[in-house]
Amino acid sequence: MTMTGEMLIGGGAVYGKGIAFRAVDPATGREMEPAFGGGGDAEVERACALAWEAFDIFRETGLEARARFLEAIAQRILDLGDALVERAVAESGLPRPRIEGERGRTVDQLRLFAQVVREGGWLDAHIDRAQPERRPLPRPDLRQRHIALGPVAVFGASNFPLAFSVAGGDTASALAAGCPVVVKAHAAHPGTSELVGRAIQAAVAECRLPEGVFSMLFDSGHAVGTALVADWRIKAVGFTGSRRGGIALMNVAAARREPIPVYAEMSSINPIFLLPAALETRAETLGKAFAASLTMGAGQFCTNPGLVLAVDGPGLNRFLEAASVALRESAAATMLTPGIHAAYDDGVRRLTARSDVQTVARGQACVGPNQCQAALFAADAEAFLSDPGLQEEVFGSASLVIRCPEVATMRAVAERLEGQLTATVHADDADADEARQLFPTLERKAGRMLFNGWPTGVEVCHAIVHGGPFPATSDSRTTSVGALAIRRFLRPVCYQDVPAALLPEAVQDGNPLNLWRRIDGDLQSPDGKDASV
Amino acid sequence: MTMTGEMLIGGGAVYGKGIAFRAVDPATGREMEPAFGGGGDAEVERACALAWEAFDIFRETGLEARARFLEAIAQRILDLGDALVERAVAESGLPRPRIEGERGRTVDQLRLFAQVVREGGWLDAHIDRAQPERRPLPRPDLRQRHIALGPVAVFGASNFPLAFSVAGGDTASALAAGCPVVVKAHAAHPGTSELVGRAIQAAVAECRLPEGVFSMLFDSGHAVGTALVADWRIKAVGFTGSRRGGIALMNVAAARREPIPVYAEMSSINPIFLLPAALETRAETLGKAFAASLTMGAGQFCTNPGLVLAVDGPGLNRFLEAASVALRESAAATMLTPGIHAAYDDGVRRLTARSDVQTVARGQACVGPNQCQAALFAADAEAFLSDPGLQEEVFGSASLVIRCPEVATMRAVAERLEGQLTATVHADDADADEARQLFPTLERKAGRMLFNGWPTGVEVCHAIVHGGPFPATSDSRTTSVGALAIRRFLRPVCYQDVPAALLPEAVQDGNPLNLWRRIDGDLQSPDGKDASV
Secondary structure (H helix, E strand, O other), X not given: OOOOOOEEEOOEEEOXXXXXXXXXXXXXXEEOOOOEOOOOHHHHHHHHHHHHHHHHHHOOOOHHHHHHHHHHHHHHHHHOHHHHHHHHHHHHOOOHHHHHHHHHHHHHHHHHHHHHHHHOHXXXXXXXXXXXXXXXXXXXOEEEEEEEOOOEEEEOOOOOOOOOOOOOHHHHHHHHHOOOEXXXXXXXXXXXXHHHHHHHHHHHHHOOOOHHHEEEEOOOOOXXXXXXXXXXXXXXXXXXXOHHHXXXXXXXXXXXXXXXXXXXEOOOOOEEEEOHHHHHHHHHHHHHHHHHHHHHHHHOOOOOOOEEEEEOOHHHHHHHHHHHHHHHHOOOEEOOOHHHHHHHHHHHHHHHHOOOEEEEEEOOOOOOOOEEOOEEEEEEHHHHHHOHHHHOOOOOOEEEEEEEOOHHHHHHHHHHOXXXXXXXXXXXXXXXXXXXXXXXXXXXXXXXXXXXXXOOOOOXXXXXXXXXXXXXXXXXXXXXXXHHHHHHHEEEEEEEOOOHHHOOHHHOOOOOOOOOEEEOOEEEOOOOHHHOO | OOOOOOEEEOOEEEOOOXXXXXXXEOOOOEEOOOOEOOOOHHHHHXXXXXXXXXXXXXXXXXXXXXXXXXXXXXXXXXXXXXXXXXXXXXXXXXXXXXXXXXHHHHHXXXXXXXXXXXXXXXXXXXXXXXXXXXXXOOEOOEEEEEEEOOOEEEEOXXXXXXXXXXXXXXXXXXXXXXXXXXXXXXXXXXXXXXXXXXXXXXXXXXXXXXXXXXXXXXXXXXXXXXHHHHOOOOOEEEEEOOHHHHHHHHHHHHHOOOOOOXXXXXXXXXXXXXXXXXXXXXXXXXXXXXXXXXXXXXXXXXXXXXXXXXXXXXXXXXXXXXXXXXXXXXXOEEOOOXXXXXXXXXXXXXXXXXXXXXXXXXXXXXXXXXXXXXXXXXXXXXHHHHOHXXXXXXXXXXXXXXXXXXXXXXXXXXXXXXXXXXXXXEOOHHHHHHHHHHHHHHHHHEEEXXXXXXXXXXXXXXXXXXXXXXXXXXXXXXXXXOHHHHHHHEEEEEEEOOOHHHOOHHXXXXXXXXXXXXXXXXXEOOOOHHHOO
């Protein structure tokens, strides 16, 4: 499969007449072939029209057929072989093992959603049986299932060119829910996007689905994305990126005649709380492990540990010393794009210049373009509490340690934090009381709480939550990773006295889909004797 | 219990220093005692501060304790006895049997949520067990439950002074979720609000809950409501009312530093589709039943049938004749407020004045102030399709019949409808094909589809959906009636490697709450042998 620079609109491919752009290899700063033609209103219109046309058919595909479609996408991504890995490495500056791992995660994620679709729990089927004898009024027959919201706009993320991009978590969960997807590809990895997009396009054709189930648009600016979110046929948005970008899309969505949900995963500094006993017994281990988590992938993770809180004293000094040693040995690593690199350098410069912030350690100096030189800073709790600016995320391997006079101050700082994807506590048995006191605050602030671990590395499974209060995300009621992500793209519909011949399978008598269902409020298994409705 | 005109802030009562107002008996136009003191910023601040203080404690109350609290509210509402019924009748103009029925519904609703809380399905507990041996990386122990969003602002609705007001569906479901509630009482029924508010306040004290679990504010204008939605401690909003009011609150919520979800139930004309065979065989029965649904409660239901679609011809004429006969006999009925009455008369006048709309029938003339004289209009499909203004809701007993040249036109009109709470189809066996063709469109447009019934009368149960795409509601992913309404006020939290001593009960080994849980993705019953995690 070769790259042509074309957008994929339904079953076709079209070279955009807008401003063309090329991918940049951040490791060399050089542009790569081919040039990708930017899209415009005509392509947004066509992609949305096809998605709308496909919607009623696609949302009613059988569970098995839809699951196989997701598996077909996974297989076709694997079939791209080394060409995909090479292009993704070149476009992202990420090391080959990371891209190979990310490909595995992308494929596993599609297969997880295939399982989720087959099991059918997301249909959330309910049946409240008629009570014709009830007084004063009979009760009608009421049934409920969830249906797809409508076509979804997905924005590829820069930092996961596979797992949160064209066939990433947002796309997989939207397709699983029965929503056609229109992707606005990230301009940082257009070649990777085209390859993966063509794999999805081929899977659509192989599974004989309506062509509008998937389209993919290019634009090096914001016009196409804005037009897409504003289009009346788009009913939800999935986005992973900057706070500014997410808020811009939220505003477009809120200003529509029909406002729509935006699932934007934006900004998080993922605080780490080092409790006294843990710090006392294993400051060196913690410092070393922290530095490893901070510098992994040049710190370009949503869950990168950007803030550390501890009581000032010998334990914290040992932690800082161990972290500094590790950090000073850490090689500078290529960042995803020149823009991200410039923003990182800006953020580090801003912190370095402050009189109330100390530079504790830097990583090894840069030896190539667009490299991230790790940075560890420290400040007093007083400084942090008096300036909300110190909460701003510096995307990359930079972190700020807050020296607190006592544990109560750590709680006070926690209470002042914005919403987070994660909050981590390092605690020994002797820290149990402190941990217990911190717990409710962290639960209110974050989507995921970790003990004695590191937030980088998000497991794709059933119980995971990759979400959290604003500005971590625009909608704390959901997760963008894991099985529950499918719920973002569903809504309930109730069927009152609908004739058997017209009822959707999920709520038919006899339970043809073998679902867990709630009958008069009670959960019943597919094979339960009471499930005979 | 006597009325004092005071607001209820936590355990206390305070007479507002803002503009005072009195309830008006719409049946006489006369003002009633006492005067209610309007609130201001100080009361919003105090109510929100107390709610915030109560939040961490209230959200962790045990399931049994929280269920008993809801039941205590129900009992104390019943204990108010006839004083409540009399005041609600006087303030709303609704007949006594309707208010008595609504009291029953309010109490049943609180008791349903008590059951829902006890059962615990809403906690949505997940456990993905650790896999320490997994390669290349071990899997951590991951658990998930849902927690309360935070304090909720509830706006009482004018048309359900009990069931969608101070202790109505929004309050019941928010409290069930573990969210403290601050109610902005509707200025149309302040006495009813105070009585019910004091019942809740007494239940809070009886159950020894933190006083901030409930507060209630008065304001005859919009300042208090706006300040409430803008307050940083408020994390969600429940509202039932006009489209303009709902959109105003959505805008306030979206403009906050931390945007929050607004569940506004606003505007719906609840289309009725009369398919040819059904019309042919039972036009007269349908016409009569339609008129009864239209005039029930002076048409002041969110689910009032404001639009009827049918193919023009003898069947439709018979339907119109039967509906007209019934309508002409229907007595004018007192509306809820002078303002609602004026808006109804305006809407009817607007339709009457149009050359492309025919007045088919009017109800009996008004014999008292603020009465609703029913009105039935008709227009051609062409007129309807060319003017979106004909979709505007006229709140009250007014409905518009659209004469369609053929069934395909009915589908075309359906496709052009805005989002609806309900869509109703009247169909005989011979209409099966037409019904099947209409089905996907109606599913996309409405939260509840009915066959051969009438949309007024919303069952409070597990399978119900009282919701739908914008502008029926601001958030189609939920329902404001029935057991699932609790989900509006929850968000998931994941616990990674959290020590057993700190884990919430819902996800502890041994399943102390006896919940249905998903273990490694599989649903397991409380007594299941595999549920031994």
